[in-house]
Amino acid sequence: MRRIVWGRATSSNVMKVLWGLGELNLPFERIDVGGSFGKTDRPEYVAMNPTKLVPTLQEDDFTLWESNAILRYLCHAHAPGSTLWPQDPHTRANIDRWMDAQQTQLNRPMGVVFWGLVRTPPDKRDPAAIAQGIADTAKAYGLIEPLLGRHAYVAGSDFTLADIPWGVHAHRWFNMEFDRPTLPNLRTWYDRLCERPAYRQHIMSCPIV
Numbered sequence: 479m480r481r482i483v484w485g486r487a488t489s490s491n492v493m494k495v496l497w498g499l500g501e502l503n504l505p506f507e508r509i510d511v512g513g514s515f516g517k518t519d520r521p522e523y524v525a526m527n528p529t530k531l532v533p534t535l536q537e538d539d540f541t542l543w544e545s546n547a548i549l550r551y552l553c554h555a556h557a558p559g560s561t562l563w564p565q566d567p568h569t570r571a572n573i574d575r576w577m578d579a580q581q582t583q584l585n586r587p588m589g590v591v592f593w594g595l596v597r598t599p600p601d602k603r604d605p606a607a608i609a610q611g612i613a614d615t616a617k618a619y620g621l622i623e624p625l626l627g628r629h630a631y632v633a634g635s636d637f638t639l640a641d642i643p644w645g646v647h648a649h650r651w652f653n654m655e656f657d658r659p660t661l662p663n664l665r666t667w668y669d670r671l672c673e674r675p676a677y678r679q680h681i682m683s684c685p686i687v
């Protein structure tokens with residue numbers, strides 16, 4: 479089977495999939511599209527992913543888009559017994575909830591901070607919007623801060639899919655230059671993620687651009 483990840487490695491949503499594949503030890507190829515690489519509006523890409531966004535996963539003639547759905551698919555199809563996404567309904571629902579919460583709670587404010595500090599030249603920045611984005615991001619991270627004081631990972635004592643969407647953004651959060659509100663449990667968890675080979679390879683080694 480030929481497995482391809484379509485998407486530039488600097489995209490947070492592509493990073494989730496690369497990290498997940500690394501955790502599962504699943505081989506893949508990656509093709510650069512999106513951002514400065516373009517090509518996401520070509521008919522052959524739109525046929526796979528009508529949102530014209532990245533990532534898209536292709537396994538032979540099966541294609542899937544939406545990063546969190548791809549992570550769940552990979553576990554379901556290729557690692558059904560994995561502790562990344564256990565089959566117990568309550569455990570799995572909790573993991574799914576935190577994956578969704580990254581999209582609904584964290585993504586927007588983190589995007590304001592990232593675009594404001596990284597993708598906008600200093601003279602064009604809106605300091606008030608960035609400050610609000612930082613406060614809102616800290617509030618979103620505040621949802622997992624107490625959990626991380628009780629157990630090592632977002633959904634319990636095991637590393638699971640719930641850690642991946644939040645963990646991709648944590649690397650940016652701790653490595654962009656600004657005055658960070660203190661979230662000690664988040665920091666300890668981030669340091670723990672930094673020990674994982676797949677995190678080092680796909681998240682830490684990628685420039686924040």
Ligand SMILES: N[C@@H](CCC(=O)N[C@@H](CS)C(=O)NCC(=O)O)C(=O)O
Pocket residue numbers: 489490491492511512513518530531532533543544545546
């Ligand atoms: N909900 C989608 C969002 C995908 C998305 O917004 N991708 C961004 C990159 S992080 C994108 O494609 N941006 C345009 C581009 O890179 O050309 C997912 O999780 O996969």
